[in-house]
Amino acid sequence: MIDMDIRPAVPSDAEAVLGFWAAAAEGTSISDDVNGVRRLIERDPEALLLAEMEGTLVGTVIAGWDGWRASLYRLAVHPSHRRRGISKALLAAAEERFVKLGGRRGDAMVLVANERAQHAWAAAGYRREEQWRRWTKPLA
Numbered sequence: 001m002i003d004m005d006i007r008p009a010v011p012s013d014a015e016a017v018l019g020f021w022a023a024a025a026e027g028t029s030i031s032d033d034v035n036g037v038r039r040l041i042e043r044d045p046e047a048l049l050l051a052e053m054e055g056t057l058v059g060t061v062i063a064g065w066d067g068w069r070a071s072l073y074r075l076a077v078h079p080s081h082r083r084r085g086i087s088k089a090l091l092a093a094a095e096e097r098f099v100k101l102g103g104r105r106g107d108a109m110v111l112v113a114n115e116r117a118q119h120a121w122a123a124a125g126y127r128r129e130e131q132w133r134r135w136t137k138p139l140a
Contacts, residue, residue: 004051006090023079049063094106
């Protein structure tokens with residue numbers, strides 16, 4: 001196993017997280033700004049998990065819990081650190097968080113076009129459920 005620390009993000013991490021997502025994540029979100037990341041951290045201080053090696057951010061996952069659903073977003077590992085068990089460790093930390101909170105199933109949001117992510121989620125034991133489709137509506 002690699003020497004890595006996993007910790008919850010703090011508001012001062014917001015800019016570094018956004019820079020990391022620009023380099024490591026597939027696609028962007030309407031919430032990808034400093035205020036959006038800080039709102040997430042302020043609302044649920046344990047939701048945004050960061051993986052660090054020697055003080056360098058190498059992975060993230062958002063493990064959102066609303067009291068009913070355990071939702072996973074933004075699982076990302078820096079390209080230079082992939083295939084080292086970082087995503088597995090992040091998901092284990094997220095799943096442990098969910099179990100402690102009473103969660104019974106993790107739901108992951110995964111881009112259809114991101115084939116690498118599709119394989120990673122399947123390898124982690126997650127299965128695509130064809131009967132669901134995401135519906136969205138911009139609010140602003």
